[in-house]
Amino acid sequence: MDSESKTTPTNFIRNIIDDDLESGKHDYIITRFPPEPNGYLHIGHAKSICLNFGIARDYKGQCHLRFDDTNPAKEELEYVESIMEDVRWLGWDWDERLYYASDYFDQLYEYAEILIKDGKAFVCDLSIDELREYRGTLTEPGKDSPYKNRSIEENLDLFRRMRDGEFPEGSKSLRAKIDMASPNLNMRDPVVYRIKKTEHHRTGDTWQIYPMYDYTHCVSDALEMITHSLCTLEFEDHRPLYDWFLDQLPVPSHPRQIEFARLNLTYTVMSKRMLLELVEGGIVDGWDDPRMPTIAGIRRRGFTPESIRDFADRIGVAKANSVVDYELLTFCLREDLNKRAQRRMAVLDPLKLTIRNYPEGKIEEMDAENNPEDPDGGHRKVKFSRELYIERDDFMEEPVKGWFRMAPGKEVRLKHAYYITCEEVIKDENGEITEIICSYDPNSRGGWTEDGRKVRGTIHWVSQAHCIPIEVRLFDHLLTIADLNDVEEGKSYLDYINPDSKEINTKAFGESSLRDTKEGEKFQFLRLGYFAVDKDTSEDMPTFNRITGLRDSWARAQNK
RNA sequence: UGGGAUGUCGUCUAAUGGUAGGACAGCGGUCUCUGGCUCCGUAUGUGAGGGUUCAACUCCUUCCAUCCCAGCCA
Numbered sequence: 001m002d003s004e005s006k007t008t009p010t011n012f013i014r015n016i017i018d019d020d021l022e023s024g025k026h027d028y029i030i031t032r033f034p035p036e037p038n039g040y041l042h043i044g045h046a047k048s049i050c051l052n053f054g055i056a057r058d059y060k061g062q063c064h065l066r067f068d069d070t071n072p073a074k075e076e077l078e079y080v081e082s083i084m085e086d087v088r089w090l091g092w093d094w095d096e097r098l099y100y101a102s103d104y105f106d107q108l109y110e111y112a113e114i115l116i117k118d119g120k121a122f123v124c125d126l127s128i129d130e131l132r133e134y135r136g137t138l139t140e141p142g143k144d145s146p147y148k149n150r151s152i153e154e155n156l157d158l159f160r161r162m163r164d165g166e167f168p169e170g171s172k173s174l175r176a177k178i179d180m181a182s183p184n185l186n187m188r189d190p191v192v193y194r195i196k197k198t199e200h201h202r203t204g205d206t207w208q209i210y211p212m213y214d215y216t217h218c219v220s221d222a223l224e225m226i227t228h229s230l231c232t233l234e235f236e237d238h239r240p241l242y243d244w245f246l247d248q249l250p251v252p253s254h255p256r257q258i259e260f261a262r263l264n265l266t267y268t269v270m271s272k273r274m275l276l277e278l279v280e281g282g283i284v285d286g287w288d289d290p291r292m293p294t295i296a297g298i299r300r301r302g303f304t305p306e307s308i309r310d311f312a313d314r315i316g317v318a319k320a321n322s323v324v325d326y327e328l329l330t331f332c333l334r335e336d337l338n339k340r341a342q343r344r345m346a347v348l349d350p351l352k353l354t355i356r357n358y359p360e361g362k363i364e365e366m367d368a369e370n371n372p373e374d375p376d377g378g379h380r381k382v383k384f385s386r387e388l389y390i391e392r393d394d395f396m397e398e399p400v401k402g403w404f405r406m407a408p409g410k411e412v413r414l415k416h417a418y419y420i421t422c423e424e425v426i427k428d429e430n431g432e433i434t435e436i437i438c439s440y441d442p443n444s445r446g447g448w449t450e451d452g453r454k455v456r457g458t459i460h461w462v463s464q465a466h467c468i469p470i471e472v473r474l475f476d477h478l479l480t481i482a483d484l485n486d487v488e489e490g491k492s493y494l495d496y497i498n499p500d501s502k503e504i505n506t507k508a509f510g511e512s513s514l515r516d517t518k519e520g521e522k523f524q525f526l527r528l529g530y531f532a533v534d535k536d537t538s539e540d541m542p543t544f545n546r547i548t549g550l551r552d553s554w555a556r557a558q559n560k
Numbered sequence: 561u562g563g564g565a566u567g568u569c570g571u572c573u574a575a576u577g578g579u580a581g582g583a584c585a586g587c588g589g590u591c592u593c594u595g596g597c598u599c600c601g602u603a604u605g606u607g608a609g610g611g612u613u614c615a616a617c618u619c620c621u622u623c624c625a626u627c628c629c630a631g632c633c634a
Contacts, residue, residue: 009573009574009582009583010574011573011574015576034634035634036633036634038633038634068634070633070634071633071634073633074633074634124632127632128631128632131631131632132630132631135630136630137562137630138561138562138563138629138630139561139562139563140562141562142630169632170632172632173632174632175632182563183562183563183564184562184563184564184629185562185563185629185630186629188630191631191632193632194632195632196632210632212631212632212633212634213633213634214634216634217634233564233565233566233627233628234627234628234629234634235628235634236564236565236628236629237563237564237565237628237629238629239564240564259565261566261627266571272634314572314573314583314584315572315573316572316573316574316583317573318566318572318573319565319566320565320566320567320572320573320627321565321566321567321626321627321628322571322572322573323571323572324571324572324584325570325571325572325584325585327571327584327585328571328572328583328584328585331583331584331585332584334596334597338596338597339597343594372592372593372594372596372597373597373598402595404595405595413593414593415593415594416593417593446593447593448593455593456595457595458592458593458594458595459594460594482571485626485627524594524596526594526596527594527595527596528594529596550594550595550596550597551595551596551597552595552596553595553596554595555595556586556595557595
């Protein structure tokens with residue numbers, strides 16, 4: 001990971017840390033990644049993970065993994081496990097620094113009693129609806145709760161009885177006494193504890209009351225001696241409350257909350273709610289659908305952790321809302337896999353090709369390098385014979401200007417094999433081309449000749465008798481619009497779902513070496529793109545996801 | 561129309577009073593047994609107006625635009 005840290009650009013958060021180190025405010029940096037275990041992680045979380053763990057790595061500090069599990073109604077063990085898997089997959093390690101906010105429930109409760117004893121919190125009997133009314137609006141101040149002036153003794157008694165389960169859910173809450181007239185709604189006597197008679201995935205039925213995020217998060221950070229508590233922009237308004245709680249309590253430290261902009265990616269959604277709707281609405285095939293921006297989805301699609309880390313470094317960290325071009329993500333993938341992925345040949349849209357002057361029944365083994373970018377990549381043998389399949393797109397009966405693939409009378413190179421020339425085109429009654437008849441030059445074995453003549457076009461192929469059927473899954477963007485901010489008035493992102501985001505191709509063939517592959521293995525199919533073996537793969541039908549295509553300057557020029 | 565924040569190439573991001581730079585995308589070329597890769601070249605930007613200054617993305621000021629906040633969610 002050393003080579004990566006070299007290229008990690010600086011950002012305003014690292015500048016703050018540099019200052020804090022230089023001023024002596026800190027001599028050791030501790031960050032944390034604090035997911036709520038109520039859903040799957042997505043690539044936006046990956047940004048946060050790489051930020052927090054990356055800082056810990058570069059400053060030789062620590063990064064804690066802490067589950068923010070204060071709401072048992074929404075959280076499950078299943079998510080805890082998938083989150084840990086995703087963080088590990090991304091290449092980060094929290095060692096023994098695994099924490100749960102629920103581990104602090106006792107401490108949090110003690111601190112709450114301190115708040116009460118100091119006259120800074122009270123038990124409120126207002127219902128949820130009443131509370132909303134009393135809160136006021138964005139432009140009007142709120143009103144004090146009629147219960148705000150209860151005695152400390154009464155508050156303590158009531159709070160303990162809340163803890164002991166004497167009151168029904170929603171009937172009472174513990175609230176901080178701050179300022180109902182504050183222009184910041186978060187400061188209008190916020191709820192600190194609510195009654196919830198739900199079993200918690202870790203503490204079971206120990207608790208009848210659970211602390212709220214604003215109270216829990218800052219205290220957890222302080223207890224863990226976090227130095228810099230990094231969160232997303234929507235918590236900016238919560239910072240005064242974060243600081244308020246820590247100022248009232250005898251906590252061992254007072255971390256600094258710093259907010260940064262969350263990641264948005266073009267042509268997709270990134271909110272838990274929308275992602276959930278895609279899954280539950282059957283628009284995608286689950287959380288790990290290769291089209292999903294979830295970590296599980298991009299992993300299944302075939303993206304590498306290296307490419308995601310590189311991406312996180314390249315997008316930077318700032319406070320301005322932004323939408324990053326999906327192309328940058330595919331760029332990072334190509335850059336990674338170009339150096340590492342072995343090349344294979346596969347034909348997605350097969351067109352039969354027969355070499356008239358090649359002996360029937362003859363089989364040759366052609367030598368093919370596995371990766372021209374990798375000197376240690378080695379070579380493999382690919383069987384060649386009289387009958388082949390080539391890509392239908394690689395033949396054009398009446399070639400356009402600039403075309404240098406196959407066309408009648410034109411000599412092209414079969415990659416790793418021979419020069420061939422198209423002599424005849426066979427069509428069916430509908431005029432569809434069904435077969436190409438060629439001749440080959442026996443002196444061009446290996447794909448070159450001694451006379452050094454130039455053959456511009458090189459195409460990929462598979463031998464009919466030796467190739468295997470494969471399934472190939474092609475994906476496109478989930479949405480037809482790049483930027484969610486461009487959703488028209490009165491419409492939702494659901495009105496922009498791309499109906500053609502998935503294409504299952506079962507007519508493809510691959511070279512025989514593709515028979516033995518394992519889930520997750522990645523290849524470059526020559527001239528087609530990068531592919532990863534899907535979890536649905538089987539011996540009978542090796543199954544590949546196209547991660548992304550290759551850059552195709554020919555196609556781009558044609559589309560102009 | 562309360563409060564909080566943010567505006568730099570198409571996109572993302574640097575420049576902390578001293579030459580507006582990088583990356584992706586684009587375009588053009590080079591190279592090539594992948595129309596891939598490589599390499600080279602190239603265009604495009606400080607939201608607007610005022611002010612301070614020898615000098616402003618940076619400081620002041622007015623405006624404009626966008627985002628966030630009225631869960632006993634996080």
